[in-house]
Amino acid sequence: MTPPTGVALLTSPGRPAVGVGPRQRRRLGRAPLNGRVGSTWHTAAMRVHIGTDHAGFELKQHLVSELTAKGYEVVDHGPAEYDPEDDYPVYCLPAAQAVVDDPGSLGIVIGGSGNGEAIAANKVDGVRCALAWSEETAKLGRLHNDANVISVGGRMHTPEEATGFIELFLETAFSGDARHQRRIDLLADYEAGR
Numbered sequence: 001m002t003p004p005t006g007v008a009l010l011t012s013p014g015r016p017a018v019g020v021g022p023r024q025r026r027r028l029g030r031a032p033l034n035g036r037v038g039s040t041w042h043t044a045a046m047r048v049h050i051g052t053d054h055a056g057f058e059l060k061q062h063l064v065s066e067l068t069a070k071g072y073e074v075v076d077h078g079p080a081e082y083d084p085e086d087d088y089p090v091y092c093l094p095a096a097q098a099v100v101d102d103p104g105s106l107g108i109v110i111g112g113s114g115n116g117e118a119i120a121a122n123k124v125d126g127v128r129c130a131l132a133w134s135e136e137t138a139k140l141g142r143l144h145n146d147a148n149v150i151s152v153g154g155r156m157h158t159p160e161e162a163t164g165f166i167e168l169f170l171e172t173a174f175s176g177d178a179r180h181q182r183r184i185d186l187l188a189d190y191e192a193g194r
């Protein structure tokens with residue numbers, strides 16, 4: 001399959017984007033290759049891993065072009081085409097695993113409701129997937145939970161609405177507050193002890 005322009009293949013390395021503005025720099029601040037060389041700011045685009053099923057397919061296509069245009073490096077884990085019989089774990093589990101294997105990246109999983117996709121993503125060790133349905137829940141997923149994957153119900157929102165709060169999720173950093181870190185650590189301890 002030939003990926004659409006600007007969309008990375010699964011194994012593509014990060015490509016540097018040069019001379020981004022302060023807002024984008026803030027947003028991409030998690031990327032590992034950030035740095036100033038002379039008077040030019042070099043920033044590796046934040047990689048975003050996305051996986052859906054048929055119910056999230058249309059929103060995925062929309063997001064791939066929107067996010068790519070905004071400078072993200074989008075890795076599309078499928079499906080490659082619309083198939084009303086496909087199953088969300090086939091695409092959402094690899095997308096979630098890719099986030100864990102690619103530190104600094106974030107993930108998006110989408111289905112009809114987002115429920116099964118969040119369940120699937122949260123089966124992957126190291127994933128904290130937040131089911132978001134509004135700007136506030138998307139933002140809190142990052143601020144309080146340091147969620148590395150967002151799940152969205154493609155049948156619950158207009159593409160514009162979903163894109164808006166998904167972008168907010170990608171732009172928001174974890175607050176780092178001790179009480180939130182403590183709770184995240186408890187979850188990690190549980191995961192490590194299984």
Ligand SMILES: O=C(CO)[C@H](O)[C@H](O)COP(=O)(O)O
Nearest residue numbers: 055111112113114115116117
């Ligand atoms: O949201 C989902 C899982 O939580 C799925 O997208 C949804 O169940 C698919 O439904 P259907 O097979 O009837 O199109």
